[in-house]
Each structure stands twice: as structure tokens, then as C-alpha cells.
Amino acid sequence: MSQQGYVATPPYSQAQAGMGGYPSGFGAPPSQPLYGHYGPPPQSYPSGQLGALKSPASSASALPPSPSPAQFSPNGLQNGAHSQRFPPPISTPSVSQYGQPPPAMFPTSASPAQAPHPTQQLTNQLSGMQISGYGHTPLQGPQSPSSSAVPPAFHPPPPAMGHPPLMSPGASSPMGAGPNMGAMTTAPPMGAPGPFPGQPHLGGGGFPQPPGPAGPQGFPTQQGAYGGQMAGPQPGFPGTFPGGASQMAGPPQKKLDPDSIPSTTQVIEDDQTKRGGQVYTTNLRGQVPPLVTTDFVVQDQGNASPRYMRCTTYSFPCTADQAKQCQVPLATIIKPFATIPKNETPLYLVNHGETGPIRCNRCKAYMCPFMQFIEGGRRYQCGFCSCVNEVPAFYFQHLDHIGRRVDFYERPELSLGSYEFTATVEYCKNKKPPNPPAFIFMIDVSYTNIKSGLVKLVCEELKTLLNQLPREEGAESSSVKVGFVTYNKILHFYNVKSALAQPQMMVVSDVVEMFVPLLDGLLVNFQESQSVINNLLDQIPDMFADTNESETVLAPVIQAGVEALKAAECSGKLFIFHSSMPTVEAPGKLKNRDDKKLLNTDKEKTLFQPQKGVYEQLVQDCVSSGCCVDLFLFPSQYVDVATMGSVSLHTGGSVYKYSNFQVPVDGDNFLRDLRGDVEKPIGFDSIMRVRTSTGFRATDFFGAIHMNNTTDVEMAAVDSDKAVTVEFKHDDVLAEDTGALIQCALLYTTVGGQRRLRIHNLGVNCSSQLADLYKSCETDALINFLAKSAYRAMVNQPLKTVRDILVKQTAHMLACYRKNCANPSAVSQLILPDAMKVFPVYMNSLLKSPALVGSVELSTDDRALHRLMVTTMGVEDTQVLFYPRLIPLHNIEAVGEGLPVAVRCSEERLSEGGLFLLENGRLLLLWLGEACPPELIQSLFNVPSFAHIGSEVSSLPELDSPQSKKLQSIIKRVREQRSHSMKLLIVKQKDRLETLFRQHLVEDKGLHGGASYMDFLCNVHREIRQLLT
């Protein structure tokens, strides 16, 4: 039972003992507390790298992470010279679908007027152009006849659209970049820094500033209270201003057509067009899978499905020097329990009986397609460590004429990327088969939860929900046991043994030395005890109906849950429904340490550091007992999510937060979350191990995990939403012919109490050409990694430092591509690798995400929650979180099976007559333009016009109209695609909630700080030019 005994279980511990082949590998010390993968600051820009970039200005030594003015100034003149060749300022020609005039609330650019620019011709051409429709940005030129070898170039619009090529004059044609570049080349809006004498301002934060006043944090200050914030640097609506752009006051804006900068929605649509509906077979090493947003079917032919494993790049550089040079993180995001669509094959279970799975003697890797059978099938060579192993007699099989075992297709472990093994008792705690797990429902019955109606709601729901407990595949009923505890300052345990006529309550008021007062009858089978349990659930709300108790404990509650599981010798999950900060004199008492004065100081990070002591010990206890903690929080004020949530984070649990909970408003949303959480696929008491072929190794892990050493990733539980992001580092040279092989082995207990090993294998290519790496990058995976590593770093370093490093790394990755992989071109051109062309918009969104941007208007708990949430996310979740989906729905009647194509997340894509649904995986916002046609309003809200919709409208009525039914079904479909239920909020244009909506328009200037996409691209381009000159 003890944790040590568990960790020392032979199959896992021997792997460490047998590390002979990996002297510097798995024995490495824990990673440094500094911003992990970048290494300590002085190494951020290693001199070797600079050498490669041949920077004449600073070839001497490593650059510090923060740019000093001295490093920027020498380039000033040169930048100015180049920038004269930039395209002229262009105003966005944009007309709404309904031809509504642009609202006054969308003012023209709030950027300070800039010096006049000579090239008026282009402006005139553009201002005569009209763009209509949704999502069809005029950028989609004809697809190049691209193959996988030559990624499609970033095309200018077809001439028919009236778009001039948005190229620097240096380029001969829109395709001037040449096929080899596989790159988008565009002259970005360098107008800002360029033609003006002023050099890039570095704000207080070191974040390169767009021209204009800088906020205290280094972000541009907001321009005005309302429209200005949003419109910021966005170009105006020329078609709607009398006379168009040329009549705008002052000199033309120094802005490029926003349609000319890479569009995420376009990239998503293109991938869907190109790869959607296809079968993706995993037979080739180093294949780049379709995007997470694309609908495709996976056929496992030897590598794990991208649903289980996605990589930041599918071509690793051969040497550590190259990896350092490009600074592209090498990582994989593993979602071991990912949900698989019904039309894909579930994992096969392989049972080798008492012998257990076959493993390499040296590195302990499991039998997989990477093992090479030799000597007529009598031996096999391990693909990970090259050790030659004997094939056990029972496993012997002859080889065919190509050296493949004749039973290749009959054995999943020889031919598939993912499968499961039945584990033997050697893999179990104390060498005893585990008991099925238990779910314990622990309900805070203090005044707040009683008064809000929450307690009654939970009790009512459980009566039906407990019929839906997860079951072993093929089993008739669930083996999961259930138990119930209520608490405020003291705890109440319930005996719900089936033999009882009435449930029995036992009170424990000594919360300092927590113990469980009953062993028999606390954890029971729901079916057997159903009547006693229903009786209890009926009584609980009444029992505490008159309570005045408003104080609560938390740590003793968790402790009680762990003790109960220990006593029952099983793993399990605690569902805790909690309302307030635990302030009672008891272990785990918390104080309000929220302090807005810390924002934008070096101490801001302390707000996100969990309180040490009791909660740390609880995590240890929970993990060693296989006890996962899910927190459902219903706070009305600060509750220290950073501390309370840390227990969930490190036990594989989830945190849900419903601020100022009201049953009529939030009840449905909460219940959907609760149902999803109870029913989702999950494994318990798990340990994950990531093995690699020689030359590189897993060095860092991010997720809802706990680690007691550097290699064993412990998770009290792991469910279908949780992903672990793993970073790799070289420790030798990788060979191009063998590639880089990764095997993830997850040992866990099923909901039925079986011990199993789930294996995922993936091979990626290795190349000495950096161009291969960039060609095989995946932006969504890169952002997942960078978000998780930044969110870890932010508890140890000032947020400003973290943001600076992200910007520097972005510039560095792109500069290295430019230097080493792109054809020579004018430095004024921004050249992005095709696979990373929307990387900057995601990066900018990450930089201004609630966790990384401090604002007095954001609650500390929400920021802490955002941080915890992202840490557990897979690639699908981070993709939509950092670039929400904005779906135009004004033509709702025309919406068919597929949803309308999303439009870019920018205010200028909205129209007053429009209706838009925005989702980011956590929240659904239905935005109504104030000129929305009355007929549409009538059919959706049953009121005559926009003005008749109350400003506090919180739900969408279910009406009998076709439009209403269609909208309901669209919302249902969107919800089904996400793991969280997503509360729906109705946002009226210019109404109070619009601020919340605007925070999600990530291409615009941030409401709480942070640049617009356009400005960020300028900043990054400026940084790149600094690196290249």
C-alpha cells in the first residue's frame, strides 16, 4: 500500500535500474526552475546561433533575453531605408453581409496618425474593392499544385478579386518567393516602425511596442473607452465612410489590409478542404497529420493516432546544435485516453497470460512495431536501445520473405501504433489485483450552498446520474462503488448499506486528526443500495435546510476521502461541491491573499503559487492512493483557486467554477458538466513512462500529473480530456535512417478494476536539414507546448520576463527559418514557414491570455483557473481557446449539416445586422447586432425587435420557429464537440456583456492589454530584422 512499495514494483523500477544505456538519460536531475526549455537566460541566444545568423551587430556573445536599446539602435537607419519599399497603407474594404453601414462604434484606426506615404495608387485600388461573404477572405488564391514536399505558398488573391499583390517591390511576382520557400511572403505592416524616425519602442515590459503610448505594463494603452479599445489599430470601413479611405482625416493609415495577413480561419478551411473526410493511415514515419479542426478518419497502421499523440514537429533535427539554433521546441502532446469516434477501431487488448507483456531486457520498452525480428525469428532487436533480445519460446514465430513475422497482422503489438496489454500482478500494488475504483460525492452543506439551491440540485441529479457510472466494456452494470459525505465545519459520513432501511449518519467533528468512522457501508454498489441512497439524497437538503453555518473546511474533507479509499483498498475520485474559502481553524485553513497591488510587479507570480504545506502533503497522499480530486466551486468571492486547484491539478482532476451560482441561470450548465465528468472514460492509479530511441530523451512533463522522480509520470487518474505534454532534448546525434521513436506506456486500473497497460508508439523523422523541421511543424501543438511551459514559468518568474521570452523565441524561430531555409529576399519581407504562418496570431493570443496579462478587471481566481485548465489541455482544446471560433449565423435558415465557415476573430468581421456565435471550448457567446432584422429576433426571442430583448437575458427561449430550432441544434452540435458544457451567454451589441465578448476577439488589440495581431506581426518582424542584420 505504501507509495514506495508501489513505485518499486519491478516492471517499472527495473527500467530505471537497467538504465545502463542511458547514463545521462533518465538519471538527469529535475529540470531547473527557470523557464524550462529555453535554459538559463544567457543561453537563450547562444553564440553559435548568432554565428549562424551572421549578425554583424552582435557577433560577440550571447544576447541577454531582454533586448537592450543598444542592440536595437544600430539597425535603425537600415530599417528606415527598407521600409520605404513597403506597400502603402491600405484601408480595409469591407462591407457587411447585409450592407449595413458600419456602426459608429467601429471607428477608424485609433492609431496615431502617421507620416504620409507616397504610394497612393494601391490604396485607391483597394478602396474600390468589396469583400463580402463570411470567411472567404480574399486571400484564398488558387491552391498551388502543392504536394507534401512543397507546401502551398501563401497566395495573393486572384486578380479577379481586384487585389493587388501585397508584395514588397523587390519581389517579381506574387509567387516570387519561389516554390522552395513554401512560405507566405508578405510585406507586413512595417509602415509603423519603418518610415518613421522613431525606432521600435520598448515598453516598460520589454514587449516591443507598436507606436503609440505605452501602458505601464508595456502594452499599448487603450484608446478610449469603448470603440477605441476594439477598433484600435484596425482599419476603418472605407466603403462606408464618405469618400473612402482617401478622405479619412489626416494622412492615410499606416496599415496593411488585414486580409493580407495570414488567416487562421483560412488555414483551417484549407486543411478541411484538402484533407477533410479522408482516411489518415499512420503507416509512414514522420507524416504530418491533418489539423485538429479537420474531420478525418484515422486508420492505425503502426503509429499512434494523432488523437493520442501530436508533435510540435514530425522531423526532429539530427543534432542538439540544430535544435538550439532554431529554438523550435521538440515535444509531443499525449492524450492517452482520447475519445475515438465511433467509426474508428477501439484499442485491442493483448493478453500474454502469466508471462505478461514482452519487453526489452535492457530499456524495458514494450513489444511494438519498432522491434526488428532477426535470426529467423528467434531474436529481436529493440528499436529504442538496440539491445538484441531472445524471443520467448511461446512467442516464437517464423519470418516471411521480407523478414516480417507471419503473424504480423494477427498481433496488434506488432502491427499497430496503439493497443493495450493485460497487466499481471507484478504490475499491481502489493502484487494484488486491484479493487474497482470508487466515486465519493462530498457536498458542502454550508449556508451558501443550501440557500442557492445547489445542494438540492446535486442530490436530485445524483439519483439518476448514478445509473450512468462508467462501465467496463461489455459489462452490464458498473463496478464503481459510491459513497456520500456532507460537510461544513464538520464532516458527516453516511452508511448506505443495502441491508439498512434508513441511511445512518456519523459525525466527525475533530477535523484535525481526520479519520473515517465507518468502513462497512460507506462505499457501496449503487444498484444494490439504490433505495437507501435515494432515501439519503431526499433527506440531505432537508436536514440542513435551516443551517446557519457559513464556514467550511476543505483539506480535512479531501483527507477523509483519501482515508476512505485507503480503507477500502481501492483508487477513486472525489467529487467535491464547495462554495467558500476554508477559513476554519483546521488543517488547510486559507487566508485571502488576493492583492491587486501585486499586478505588474515582480511579486505578481506569488498570486499563482499554491500555499505550501498541508495541500502539498495532501497531493502526495492522494497520488500514492490513486485518489483523484474534482472540485466544483461555487464562490461568490476570492477562494484561492491557485491553492485549492493545485490538489486537482496534481491528482489528474478537474476544477469547475461557477461564480455567483444561481440555479435558474447556471444550473443546466453545471449539471451538464457534472454528467460529463461522471460518465467520461477514465483510468485510475496510473503511471506513465515515455521511452525514446537513443539520441534523445524526455526531459520535461506538463499536465495534470505528479512526479516524484524524473521519469515516472504519476496520475491518480487520467481521463479522456487530459493531455500530458512532453518535451524532448538531444543527448546525442539522431540518425536520419532510423528516425526518432517514442513509446508511451500507461499503467492503470480500469473502471472495472482490471490492471492494464496502454501503449502508444510514434516514430518521427530526423533530418540534418532545418527546412524539413519547419516543413513538418504543427502550429497548434507548438502553442500547446509554449502555453504550458509559459504557464509553469509564470509561478517562478515575473510575467513580463515570461512574455518577453515568448516574443524572443517567436522571432528567433522565424528568423532561423528565414536565414536557413528561405530563398534570399529583401529583409523588409516577412517570410513565414507555411506550417507556421498563423503561429504569430496564436502566440499573440497566448501573450494576452488572462493568465499572462494582469488587469484589475480580471479576477485572480479566474486567471489561476485559466492557468490550471490550460496545463491539462490537449491540442484541440488549446487551439480553440487561443483562437475561438466565430460563426456567422444570420443566414441561419440556410445552415445545413456542416456549420457555416468561421470568420476571423476581429471586430471588423462583425456587422450590425448580424448574429454570431463565438465559442472557445469553455464559453458560448451569442452576439446580436443592433440592426439584426426584427423577423430574426422575433423567431429567436419571441419579441418584436432588438430593443425588446432585456439586457439581462440569460437564456435562449426554445421556440417553435424553424430558426429557433436550427439555432438550438447548432448550439447542441457545438457543445457535443467539446469536453465542457459551455454556458451560453446572450450578448447584445453595445451592452454590458460585450466587454466579455470582445476579450475573445483575439486579432484585435487586447481589452486588458496586448497588441493587435497586426501590431504584433510588426513587432515580431522588427525583432526578426534585428536578428538578421
Ligand SMILES: [Zn+2]
Ligand atoms: Zn530496448
